[in-house]
Amino acid sequence: MMFDVSYLINELILPLAAVFVNGFVCKNSMDVKAEDFFFDGLNPGNPNKLGSVVNLVNVEKIPGLNTLGISLARIDFAPFGLNPPHTHPRATEILTVIEGELYVGFVTSYLNGGGNKLFTKLLKKGDVFVFPQGLIHFQFNKGHTNAVAIAGLSSQNPGAITIANAVFGSKLPISDDVLAKAFQVDKKTVDWLQAQFWRDNNN
Amino acid sequence: MMFDVSYLINELILPLAAVFVNGFVCKNSMDVKAEDFFFDGLNPGNPNKLGSVVNLVNVEKIPGLNTLGISLARIDFAPFGLNPPHTHPRATEILTVIEGELYVGFVTSYLNGGGNKLFTKLLKKGDVFVFPQGLIHFQFNKGHTNAVAIAGLSSQNPGAITIANAVFGSKLPISDDVLAKAFQVDKKTVDWLQAQFWRDNNN
Amino acid sequence: MMFDVSYLINELILPLAAVFVNGFVCKNSMDVKAEDFFFDGLNPGNPNKLGSVVNLVNVEKIPGLNTLGISLARIDFAPFGLNPPHTHPRATEILTVIEGELYVGFVTSYLNGGGNKLFTKLLKKGDVFVFPQGLIHFQFNKGHTNAVAIAGLSSQNPGAITIANAVFGSKLPISDDVLAKAFQVDKKTVDWLQAQFWRDNNN
Amino acid sequence: MMFDVSYLINELILPLAAVFVNGFVCKNSMDVKAEDFFFDGLNPGNPNKLGSVVNLVNVEKIPGLNTLGISLARIDFAPFGLNPPHTHPRATEILTVIEGELYVGFVTSYLNGGGNKLFTKLLKKGDVFVFPQGLIHFQFNKGHTNAVAIAGLSSQNPGAITIANAVFGSKLPISDDVLAKAFQVDKKTVDWLQAQFWRDNNN
Amino acid sequence: MMFDVSYLINELILPLAAVFVNGFVCKNSMDVKAEDFFFDGLNPGNPNKLGSVVNLVNVEKIPGLNTLGISLARIDFAPFGLNPPHTHPRATEILTVIEGELYVGFVTSYLNGGGNKLFTKLLKKGDVFVFPQGLIHFQFNKGHTNAVAIAGLSSQNPGAITIANAVFGSKLPISDDVLAKAFQVDKKTVDWLQAQFWRDNNN
Amino acid sequence: MMFDVSYLINELILPLAAVFVNGFVCKNSMDVKAEDFFFDGLNPGNPNKLGSVVNLVNVEKIPGLNTLGISLARIDFAPFGLNPPHTHPRATEILTVIEGELYVGFVTSYLNGGGNKLFTKLLKKGDVFVFPQGLIHFQFNKGHTNAVAIAGLSSQNPGAITIANAVFGSKLPISDDVLAKAFQVDKKTVDWLQAQFWRDNNN
Structure with a gap:
């Protein structure tokens, strides 16, 4: 195969070359620039069908974050909007409310017959809450006005799993x-639920 | 308050003193013994109502595991037994089948409009599969005979969240x-599901 | 010495017992509660003499953050307020502007005759910028209105060193x-500078 | 030099592109598939001259293990078979016996005039033992029947050094x-030992 | 673009291929040789204008250090030579004096109204001192003879920021x-200082 | 049990309280002082029977090193002195020669039929060599004059295992x-070797 290598260079090699491993900057670190540490759109988007929208600034949006172990998110809630139960497989989240109020909670990990406990709080503007790594958590706007939160996450690529x-x-x-066995429902219920999510899974 | 401090010493201080931080052994490391690295019961137990039973050997069972970042589990499956969809918030799992067969899978993390994919395999004796940290996964014995798996987990305290x-x-x-909003069902269905699990949550 | 051990228990032992090491929760994890993950005052304070005020929510304010590797800060700026050149010895910072505008920058680390470069950006509402671990950085409100930023930091105890x-x-x-040698000024200038900071060091 | 770059792409670039750094999946993560997390041969092999055989499933066999910090091994022992004193330079090992019995041990690290202690246990089926990172350890089948163990190791590339x-x-x-000085024997003995191992070093 | 890929291979791909991630050695590990772990010039150099010279052996000089988390430096001091206040953004430093004497110090991180304390020691030959990660520190030769120190640093790429x-x-x-606001001096003083350093910044 | 708790406080609790976890300093950090980061005896000692002596400054000698991931050693060699084959189970070592010459080497980890290679160098004054974590290595003074080395190690508690x-x-x-099986010698030889080391094991 004989071909133009510019795609090869621009799309495969340079992005790799931009990777730091544990602080070791490759030679072309001389080409790093302010834009590699900048993103200009942590703005509200269009709420999804549950009335919320998450805008996550991770290493895909800011390449300079690589190996630095942090990212930032803005979450907007319409009245009665819900950021439904989810986990971040690789990050703890620390969140503050900057507008409105949020009812938030997480469920602890199962532990020797204990655990599996729900911890909740009603957060007002200026309140802060922590969702430890990998635990199922949610945020719910119980009120008639919008709510906005900013959250830090302890990974440059925290991931998100909407349960x-x-x-x-x-x-x-x-x-x-x-699923029928796990949720103790009959298969028809599972099939109906799966049909829901197949059709609408455009989160 | 003036009182007998033996409880204080035996229950609170010595266990703390036994903690290594990053390999630094406290002075009473002289008292460490083989039993601190040993556990004698990685045996099958009684399957739960889903037909499976997990026996996890973590830092609670082997104190010497602390800071060492690993644990081990044995999972037994009755015919048609299920280890239902769950996550380990602090660990990757690598599993091998030592008896029978298992149908296993995990769902990838959501990522920029991609992700949320199911990866599955039918594992025979001697096959190995990896469930990356924090991802939802399950193991299902589709057959008429028992199945047994052994799994390593990359934390001395991996945690487990049965979804x-x-x-x-x-x-x-x-x-x-x-929950009604998140799962797109009516509240009655949620209440009925919650009643199921409240009554039977003796995993 | 014979004395009341209640102080001993409450002030020294229990806080230690609350420490997780790498996710291992001590026995009294049964006593963990929502308040251990909550802080209710990420509000603006009184700007210091440079016109800024940093409100940092770290492990001292939220004990549940321990070992989780993240904290959150709010920074308020009066018109022309400055968060002066400083470093976080144990954390990267990712910051977004939620009100007003900020002129921000950091200086790269010295490297083989390169490095020591200033990278700056004028951030508007919704813009995000990253200050990599340990690098000297600042935020400056060049405008006539207030500015507010929220920042995530990749440590539960990031530290701060105002240069x-x-x-x-x-x-x-x-x-x-x-100091005279390092800054290439005479000792009188150093002594005068030191007098300034001794008198006013109430940041 | 002008040449066909297909080797370049297939052998050098794509494997690198498959590397995750701290959970950051490169763009071609879209091509990840179940096989990347699967290995189908954790079976017994032919015992070596000492009567044991180690089958290690690490990142070379399951590429998807990269950065996930875990691997798995099966060790088979003929009667009186020995897995001789060795270390894993980058991993702690947690082992369980699934067939037969094993006499196992490790020697602690030297510490201020202490340490250098041998800890041993006779493990029966279902027993678990931990060999902390980097310590010299062995497993010996003292019995007339086969023995089999499964072990988790806390690295995707634990390494092994047979002493x-x-x-x-x-x-x-x-x-x-x-070697003569270190082992306090004459050079002839060393030379004889080296000849043994040069000839037979086909572990 | 159609061109000779030898530069591409030699300068971009092979160096990347040499990277270990968490101990995983790429296939061409077969080509590793003693030279990859060797550097032959930890010698004194020419003191800079402050009378000191730092010779740091990091991953740029010894490629085999990558991911291993350590580097080594030699620092030579002329009489009254100063290694001026600086930080290592990614490393703790542990230093010993092998010739002469050094007056050393570091300033602690600011913490809740405390911190910002100077800790100093006069080190003689054979003394050891630790400068924790990211803190501002200096070494000063107050005497009429040369001084030499050797230091270990806890990163393969510690970085250095001369304040x-x-x-x-x-x-x-x-x-x-x-700068005028941060240092509480007028702009003319800042401009004069900047001119000094622009002219002489050939450390 | 009713007794004087001063021992309890001074010997058990305060040392624990001095522990930082991941940079989190306990409240009594106000009592930290310069001495916690200082050690005054990295001097040559009396060579052991092999003609070498290792002086390691780790967290036992400098409490302030805890969690900082580094330590420092000085190694003195008489003519023909040997630091015999050993490993550090928790650290990489980077060593420089400051007096005399040293013949040094390490053996790579076994890997898929490769590995187990010896890498050596003759180091002169100013040369630097790296011994990667957990690998067997040695330093030998082949000459008629003394030799001295300084080494950094990537752990506050690297450990040492003299093979x-x-x-x-x-x-x-x-x-x-x-041992007879592992080293392919008869038991009498093993017994004789063990007698040697039992008698002389006063390293």
Whole structure:
């Protein structure tokens, strides 16, 4: 195969070359510039069907974040908007409310017959709450006005798993044998739920 | 308050003194013994109502594991037994089948309009599969015979979150407003599911 | 010495017992509650003499943050307020502007005859900027209106070193021999600078 | 030099592109598939001359393990088979016996006039033992039947250093001046030992 | 673009291929040789204008150090030579004096109204001192004879920020509005200082 | 039990309270002082029977090193002195020669039929060499004059395992069945070696 290598260079090699491993900057660190540490759109977007929208600034949006172990998100809530139960597989989240109020909670990990406890708080403007790494958590705007939160996450690529979507809306679907047994419902209910999420999974 | 400090010493201080931080052993490391690195019961237990039972050997069972970043589990499956969709908030799992067969899978993290994909395999004896940190995964024995797996986990305290139990069976329950919206079902369905899990949450 | 151990228990032992090491929760984890993950005062304070005020929510304010590797700050700026050149010895900072505008910058680390470069940006509302771990950085409100920023930091105890204060205002003072030579000024200038910071070091 | 770059792409660039750094998946993560997390041969092999065989599933066998900090091994023992004293330079090992019995041990690190202690246990089926990172350890089947163990290791690339082979059988050999002095034997004994291991070093 | 890919291979790809990630050695590890772990010039150099010279052996000089988290430096001091106040953004330093004497110190991080304290020691030959990660520190030879120190640093790429140079001598300069306010001097003084460092910044 | 708690406080609680976890300083950090970062005896000692002496400054000698991930050693060699084959289970070592010459080497980890290679160098004054974490290495003074080295290690508690002592001189001894098989010698030779090391193990 003989071909133009500019794609190769621009799309595969340079992005890799931009990677720092544990603080070791490659030679072309001389080409780093302010833009590599900048992103200009942490703005509200269009709420999804649950009335919320998450804008996450991670290493895909700011390449200079790589290996630095942090990212930042803005979450906007319409009245009665919900950021539904989800986890970040690689990050703890610390969140503050900058507008409105949010009812928030997380469920602890199962531990020797204990754990599996729900911890909740009603957060007002200026309140701060922590969602420890990997735990299922949610934020809910119970009020008639908008709410806005800013959150820090302890990874440059925290990931997000929306429980309902991952369980009932994955591509390909999880076998309904598995889900019926796990959720203790009949397969028809599972199939109906999966149909919901297949159709609407445009979060 | 004036009182007998032996409880104080034996229950609170010595366990703390046993903690290594990053390999630094406290003075009473002279008292460490083989038993601190040993556990004698990685045996099958009684399957739960889903037909599986997990026996996890973590830092609570082997104190010498502290700071060493690993634990081990044995999972037994009755015919058609299920280890239902769950996550380990602080660990990757690598599993091998030592008896029978298992149908296993995990769902990837959501990522920029991609992700949320189901990856599955039918594992035979001697096959190995990896469930990356924090991702939702399950193991299902589709066959008429027992199955047994051994798994390593990359934390001395990996934690486990059974999705259905954490979502519908937490103590206290998550508000049905939240769950009805998240799962796109009516509150009655949520209340019924929560009743299931409240009654039976003896995993 | 024979005495009441209640202080001992409440002030020394229990706080230690609350420490997680790498996710291992001590036995009294059963006593953890929502308040351990909550702080209710990420509000603006009174600007210091440079026209800024930093409100940092770290592990001292939220004990549940321990080992989780993240904290959050709010920074308020009066018109022409400055958060002067400083470093966080244990954290990267990712900041977004939620009100007004900020002129921000950092200086890269010295590297083989390169480095020591200033990178700056004028940030508007919704813009995000990253200050990599340990690098000297500042935020300056060049405008006639207030400005507000929220920042995530990649440590539960990031620390902060305000350069001018650490160099000229430490308790005890750095020898003026050292500072005169380092800054290439005469000792009188150093002594005058040190007098400034000794008197006013109430950041 | 002008040449076909397909080797370049397939052998050098794509494997690199497959590397995650701290959870950051490169763009071609879209091409990740179940096979990247799967290995189908954790089976017994032919015992070596000491009567044991180690089958290690690390990042070379499962590329998806990269950065995930774990691997898994199966060790088979003929009657009186020995997994001789060795270390894993980058991992702690947690092992369980699934068939037969094993006599196992490790020697602690030297510490201020203490340490250098041997800890041993006779493990039966279902027993678990931990070999902390970097310590010399062994497993010995003292019985007349086969034995089998499964072990988790806290690195995707734990490494293994068989002491006798590394000391007396390295390619090139360690100077017999060094070994004679270290082991307090004459050079002839060292030379004889080195000849043994050079000839047979086909572990 | 159609061109000779030898530069591409030699300068961009092979150096990347040499990177280990968390101990995972790429396939061409077979080509690793003793030279990759060796450097032959930790010798004294020519003191700079402050009378000191730092010779740092990091991952740029020894490629095999990558991911190993350590580097080594030799620092030579002429009589009255100063290694001026600086930080290492990614490393703790542990230093010993092997010739002469050194007056050393560091300033602690600011903490809740405390911190910002100077800790100093006069080190004689054989004394050891620790400068914790990211804190401002200096070493000063107060005597009429040369002094030499060897230091270990806890990163393969510790970085170095000389405070005076980074603040007053960066390329481009920090705005004198910022510096005048931060150091509480008038802009003319700042401009004069910046001129000093622009002219002489050949550390 | 009713007793004087001063021992309890001074010996058990305060040392624990001095521990930082990931940079989090306990309240009594106000009592930290320069001495916590200082050690005054990195001097040559009396060579052992092999003609070398290691003086390691780790967290036991400098409490302030805890969690900082580094330590420092001085190694003195008489003519023909040997620092015999050993490993550091928790650290990489970077060493420079400050007097005389040293012949040094390490053996790589076994890897898929490769590895187990000896890498050596003759180091002169000013040369630097790296011994990667956990690998067996040695330093040998082949000359008629003394030699001195300084080494940084990437852990506050690197540990040291002298191979010959750990294998043949542990307290209790490793079974001669195990060692005879591992080293391919008869049990009498093992017993004789063990007698050597039991008698002389005063390193």
